[in-house]
Ligand SMILES: Cc1ncc(C[n+]2csc(CCOP(=O)(O)OP(=O)(O)O)c2C)c(N)n1
């Protein structure tokens with residue numbers, strides 16, 4: 042009865058295709074159609090500009106707290122680009138680029154962060170769950186959705202996003218275990234942006250990679266340079282193809298960086314240095330991808346400028362629609378909608394109470 | 410004496426207890442280097458070091474369960490849930506173990522821990538950052554449930570909670586964190602857990618509340634006095650479990666009329682328990698139905714509607730007038 046090594050089926054590999062200096066590994070370069078490359082660039086730029094605009098609106102007091110995405114455009118879009126419309130996206134709260142890519146409306150995002158539940162609207166042809174704020178808890182839903190897909194004999198897949206901090210939650214491990222036990226078509230995409238508010242990745246877990254957490258469940262995993270959209274795309278392609286063909290779940294760890302504040306209520310100066318941020322500025326995924334596209338002859342500075350103008354006016358137009366909706370000041374009594382399929386009698390009574398109260402307050406205001 | 414905000418007063422309680430007693434450990438998400446997202450634990454890691462102020466992994470069940478272990482061994486952990494809306498992940502540990510280990514071991518073990526969490530609405534926050542679910546804890550046998558309403562009582566109650574031999578859930582009304590300052594004595598002050606407080610004496614009607622809602626309730630009392638000549642007595646519960654019903658049932662016997670105010674949903678809320686105690690202990694004195702002025706039985710809406718959801722002075726005043734005129 043010797044003591045012997047147990048061969049584990051997977052190892053952790055790290056994938057980088059386009060490095061921070063714009064050096065391309067030709068052998069690994071994925072074959073992405075030109076129109077998709079340009080669409081990805083546009084998606085990254087739109088997300089970047091919308092994020093900047095939201096920050097301004099927040100500072101002006103027009104919207105409330107939100108979680109900026111700057112720096113994570115590639116590590117999201119490289120993965121969601123592989124999804125078909127019938128696939129499901131199960132996001133956390135920092136997936137605005139992915140949500141826009143999938144068809145969520147900017148005015149709805151502004152509505153939610155501006156404090157109106159109405160922004161939660163999801164078109165009936167879009168299979169995306171709403172933002173999920175309780176960290177690390179929604180990957181379980183993705184596992185259940187993916188099981189249901191398999192049960193129904195569909196070729197669809199689910200993709201769920203979460204942060205480095207989220208990998209500490211028990212629910213996250215339960216999700217991986219369920220996904221692996223039932224071999225469901227699910228891609229776990231960890232946005233390792235190095236920080237969970239003030240807690241650095243190194244204090245979150247002793248594990249050398251987050252990807253390796255999948256190994257406990259015999260699940261394939263990969264760590265990629267998340268600021269390299271080509272690497273994210275290549276890794277996601279493999280994972281999505283495996284899932285679609287019945288090969289089960291994958292955990293992808295995208296190494297990226299939260300270039301901005303955790304949320305607009307946060308002060309990163311308390312826990313990280315400007316030098317660290319400056320280091321990561323050099324690895325900006327957008328700049329890197331633009332260089333690649335220019336080298337390929339697909340973009341020029343003038344074209345980038347033109348796309349930039351386009352996305353900025355798109356943001357402006359959405360902002361206009363949002364202002365229009367809020368000008369009509371939606372009815373506070375709407376808060377009684379959508380709690381149950383059918384509103385029970387006690388809630389109808391409470392709704393009537395609020396209606397009376399609002400009328401009284403209006404009358405008092407009118408009488409000065 | 411210094412005039413402190415509630416954030417500073419809670420910080421003072423933590424600091425002084427840590428200075429006095431090396432069993433006291435603070436742990437939670439972002440409580441160390443960042444000083445807590447509301448800065449309640451600011452300066453503690455600098456003073457006491459990372460062995461006593463733990464920036465934990467992001468895991469609420471872990472934080473609670475780990476604290477239970479520390480407490481079983483004789484430490485006095487004070488753990489933080491970043492928002493009460495994320496404490497449900499810890500609920501299982503508190504309900505199944507913290508609340509029961511004394512009983513399960515027939516008194517051999519105990520769990521003298523405090524679970525702190527900011528709760529409540531009114532700060533224009535995101536989903537899960539504005540709710541009031543104090544009754545989940547108050548309903549759990551074996552847990553104590555405390556909610557202060559001012560800097561001074563926040564400090565005194567937290568000291569008592571840390572020294573309490575049993576697990577205490579301590580909800581901090583985040584709307585009051587920086588809303589006003591109050592004189593807080595430098596020297597040690599405690600306030601007994603399980604005792605309510607007479608906040609204002611009156612003859613005509615009894616108002617009972619706690620936490621952030623004490624303030625619109627007291628404002629309503631002033632307004633009623635001024636406009637209607639109604640003299641309201643106001644009682645601050647401070648502890649929900651174990652509930653001290655002596656003050657408010659006695660007050661009800663005096664005034665015959667009671668209005669209960671809380672921001673949590675009405676059904677099965679703290680008000681329901683208060684009404685039951687009144688019926689049990691002051692039935693023959695009641696001259697009007699007891700009114701509950703509360704949040705609605707809804708998930709609290711996002712911030713544009715939160716003020717319509719929350720009980721305000723208007724809602725309280727209307728209910729009191731109706732109760733008095735009944
Ligand atoms: C269950 C739970 N606990 C705490 C919080 C408060 N909180 C919001 S984001 C966050 C850090 C999340 O870090 P990470 O998973 O790395 O995602 P990131 O914010 O970096 O995108 C915390 C602690 C929460 N939303 N949910």
Ligand SMILES: [Mg+2]
Pocket residue numbers: 204205206232233234235236237238
């Ligand atoms: Mg993170």
